[in-house]
Amino acid sequence: MNGVAYFKRMAGYNHWANGHLYAACAILPADALYEPRTAFFPSIMRTLNHLLVADRLWLSRLLGAPEVMPLDTILFDAFGDLRVAREAQDEAIIAYLDGLTEDVLTSDLTYQSVSAGAYTMPRDLILGHMFNHQTHHRGQLSSMLLEAGGKPLEIDLVYYARDLL
Template sequence: MNAAYFQMFARYNQWANNHVIAACKTLEQVDLDAPREAFFPSITKTLNHLLVGDTLWLARLRGEIRHMALNEVPWPLFDDYKAARIAFDEDLIAYVDGLGDDDIADVVQYKNVAGKPFATPRNVILGHVFNHQTHHRGQVHSQLIGAGCPSLEIDMIYFARLQGYSQ
């Protein structure tokens, strides 16, 4: 895998997150906080988990230490979450854009939230970050439908077609 592959995914991730943000903006805060079926029991909690996870992984990739619980809700208000998500996605794109092909396979040393040490290739971590986003974004999508929002077309292929990766 090369750096361009992950640069594409960073942009797809931002694009899909922007679609989720647009759908969430149609709801009231009470609807975002309402109990919903998913691993994290509300739209707010699921979105916060995603951004907490992303924050932790990017810190690890940079050799930084961050302490956050995976069920923490640092952005309980949607407007605060939205600002943090938009800024984070820009930061992630800048990080990935700064990687060369040689950097992608480097092994990253880090500790998980329980303090256990790991050594994982950067490409595996980046793959996990984007896969984790897709996994929980799918849960948010289901929660949004349950809140009365229309279904979102956020599959990778839609992004690829818009960007000219697919014809």
């Protein structure tokens, strides 16, 4: 499997895992989404917003039209609006990867960090970070969901692969 095919797979997994995550959040009492939790972004809604912010920042850089916003920006206060925006973002990531070539994937990207200076990094490393970042915070959200009375999430990559078979 080449690099582009790998990241297309990761985009599909990301979309699938986010769908399961949002479905689990949707069955919680609404106030549980906003209650303080032990995490870097201290509520389910704040963490979900952070994930959307980070993906918008990274994808905008990859597309050459960088957005600028703090990492703790609250894009949507209402869960339903955030869920629609998350779905659209996942589709935008998939669309970006559908047009990606191996030459572009192996090239460098220079971007301006939100909290520091300018950096130049390989695009494949940026994409790897983007998907790893999602997984990192979905792990935190899984714990927050359990704390809120939700059920455990089964969103490991192997479960996604099994769904495809």
